[in-house]
Amino acid sequence: xxxxxxxxxxxLSTYVAALYAFLYLPLAxxxxxSFNDARRNVVWKGFTLSWYGRLFHDAxxxxxxGTSLRLALTAAAIASVLGLxxxxxxxxxxxxxxxxTYNALFSVPLMMPEVVMGVSLLAFFVRVRxxxxxxxxxxxxxxxxxxxxxxxxxxxxLSLRDSRLEDAAMDLGATEWQAFRKITLPLAxxxxxSGALLAFTVSFEDFVTTFFIAxxxxxxxPIKVYSMMKFGVTPExxxxxxxxxxxxxxxxxxxxLLSRDPAAR
Amino acid sequence: xxxxAEAAAENLPARRESRAEKLLSWLIRGASPAASHLLxxxxxxxxxxxxxxxxxxxxxxxxxxxxxxxxxxxxxxxxNFGRALNPMYLPVLLRTAAYAGSxxxxxxxxxxxxxxxxxxxxxxxxxxxxxxxxIPFWTSCLVAIYSWMxxxxxxxxLNDLLxxxxxxxxxxxxxxxxxxxxxxxxYFYIPFMVLPLYGSLEKxxxxxxxxxxxxxASPAEAFLKVTLPLSLPGVFAGCLLTFVPCMGDFLTAEFLxxxxxxxxxxxxxxxxxxxxxxxxxxxxxxxxxxxxxxxxYFYQRLEAxxxxx
Numbered sequence: 001x002x003x004x005x006x007x008x009x010x011x012l013s014t015y016v017a018a019l020y021a022f023l024y025l026p027l028a029x030x031x032x033x034s035f036n037d038a039r040r041n042v043v044w045k046g047f048t049l050s051w052y053g054r055l056f057h058d059a060x061x062x063x064x065x066g067t068s069l070r071l072a073l074t075a076a077a078i079a080s081v082l083g084l085x086x087x088x089x090x091x092x093x094x095x096x097x098x099x100x101t102y103n104a105l106f107s108v109p110l111m112m113p114e115v116v117m118g119v120s121l122l123a124f125f126v127r128v129r130x131x132x133x134x135x136x137x138x139x140x141x142x143x144x145x146x147x148x149x150x151x152x153x154x155x156x157x158l159s160l161r162d163s164r165l166e167d168a169a170m171d172l173g174a175t176e177w178q179a180f181r182k183i184t185l186p187l188a189x190x191x192x193x194s195g196a197l198l199a200f201t202v203s204f205e206d207f208v209t210t211f212f213i214a215x216x217x218x219x220x221x222p223i224k225v226y227s228m229m230k231f232g233v234t235p236e237x238x239x240x241x242x243x244x245x246x247x248x249x250x251x252x253x254x255x256x257l258l259s260r261d262p263a264a265r
Numbered sequence: 266x267x268x269x270a271e272a273a274a275e276n277l278p279a280r281r282e283s284r285a286e287k288l289l290s291w292l293i294r295g296a297s298p299a300a301s302h303l304l305x306x307x308x309x310x311x312x313x314x315x316x317x318x319x320x321x322x323x324x325x326x327x328x329x330x331x332x333x334x335x336x337x338x339x340x341x342x343x344x345n346f347g348r349a350l351n352p353m354y355l356p357v358l359l360r361t362a363a364y365a366g367s368x369x370x371x372x373x374x375x376x377x378x379x380x381x382x383x384x385x386x387x388x389x390x391x392x393x394x395x396x397x398x399x400i401p402f403w404t405s406c407l408v409a410i411y412s413w414m415x416x417x418x419x420x421x422x423l424n425d426l427l428x429x430x431x432x433x434x435x436x437x438x439x440x441x442x443x444x445x446x447x448x449x450x451x452y453f454y455i456p457f458m459v460l461p462l463y464g465s466l467e468k469x470x471x472x473x474x475x476x477x478x479x480x481x482a483s484p485a486e487a488f489l490k491v492t493l494p495l496s497l498p499g500v501f502a503g504c505l506l507t508f509v510p511c512m513g514d515f516l517t518a519e520f521l522x523x524x525x526x527x528x529x530x531x532x533x534x535x536x537x538x539x540x541x542x543x544x545x546x547x548x549x550x551x552x553x554x555x556x557x558x559x560x561x562y563f564y565q566r567l568e569a570x571x572x573x574x
Contacts, residue, residue, distance in 0.1 A: 026412030093295030115515020
């Protein structure tokens with residue numbers, strides 16, 4: 001019996017290792033070939049850093065990076081404020097009529113295929129004559145990021161409710177606002193920040209919606225990568241991809257650090 | 266005199282602050298539903314303006330007609346839907362459903378053992394493995410597509426490797442077909458399947474399994490009669506979360522599918538950005554949404570029957 005269990009276990013671990021190899025194969029290929037000294041991608045010719053060097057001298061690329069960063073910051077700020085207000089009401093207020101409706105409403109952007117979101121926004125903006133500029137794009141990105149900030153902040157507010165620290169503060173004479181400002185907000189702050197980081201990442205990587213509604217002259221990083229892929233294959237993309245991956249991992253690491261529950265530490 | 270003025274100057278801002286504080290306390294307490302609705306208003310308004318109104322606008326557009334030079338003539342006609350369902354375009358919808366369906370099935374078949382491992386065997390490695398599962402998901406999908414093109418191409422890595430090993434004589438057609446599209450979809454959406462599966466497996470009380478073993482069940486029996494039925498909510502949620510984005514995909518098909526395997530997402534993109542036939546594109550989008558909503562309804566019926574028999 002025990003022998004059988006062990007063998008089943010090791011077969012399963014082998015399978016899991018193979019699956020992770022599948023998931024990481026493209027990333028590994030990208031990493032290795034970003035150092036390859038050849039125009040054509042498939043053969044290893046020698047080590048070079050020149051693809052990375054080119055990135056830093058590509059003015060268009062640096063412009064796209066700037067646009068993406070500004071866009072992601074704006075969208076994350078909007079989504080965090082909206083998310084904090086909404087998740088406070090959902091996590092901390094006594095049950096009220098319509099809470100389920102709000103809940104369902106806020107998960108719609110997650111469930112909707114991005115193509116649908118993109119073309120609807122395009123049709124709408126053109127119909128009501130909202131210019132397709134940075135502002136309208138940032139609003140759309142805030143919408144896509146909103147479910148992420150809400151779920152991150154709501155989870156923390158719910159776990160704080162269970163700790164009843166606010167009740168203790170108010171027993172000691174704090175007003176509700178003081179208890180919120182001095183107890184809840186500082187404790188919720190890491191979750192707010194981690195939600196904002198998720199929102200930032202979502203906005204930074206969004207391609208599909210942006211593809212439909214980015215006006216002429218607005219080039220974000222994913223749009224730039226798309227046009228590089230469309231018009232001419234160059235190993236520069238590999239180098240760029242590695243830099244982006246490093247950035248994403250940094251953001252995710254920050255998010256994990258912040259979203260750790262203090263109670264679980 | 267000066268003392269009174271000072272006192273008044275001190276009192277005034279203090280009293281104003283306390284009024285503001287009263288309002289804030291009212292919002293925070295949320296004893297009245299009005300406070301809750303007020304806090305939820307900004308986010309709900311955002312959703313209304315940037316999601317619901319645009320979708321309504323799109324539905325209206327699907328009933329309009331295309332004018333000259335890609336303009337829109339607001340009329341009321343079902344002609345776009347008729348066109349979308351004619352023999353020229355129907356196969357695209359069917360192909361999309363077939364690809365999305367096979368990708369979902371494969372994700373389930375490949376993802377279930379992983380979720381099972383994570384929940385029952387991973388031990389200390391669980392945290393790391395879960396994070397590692399999410400990293401490719403958070404990577405730009407364009408970049409991963411680009412890598413798959415390098416791997417699967419006619420003169421790509423895989424063909425090169427197989428050729429060197431002497432396993433194949435001529436390069437295999439690995440790219441620009443249904444296989445590469447489904448592979449791409451599986452690659453992108455497998456975390457969407459594994460996470461809900463893992464969640465539902467985690468919820469199964471381990472005591473149930475011990476009870477099954479105590480009552481003489483073999484591991485296979487315990488799996489089939491306890492673990493599997495109790496993981497069904499996760500299976501349904503995972504399938505839904507995988508199938509929906511697969512149906513709307515257009516990047517994977519654009520780069521990995523070649524010219525002959527385009528999906529409904531590509532067709533929609535084409536109508537909006539190339540052919541400038543927005544009403545027809547809107548009708549295609551409406552059909553996509555409609556098929557997803559009916560799928561969702563079917564799923565809920567199925568789930569309700571499974572969970573509360």
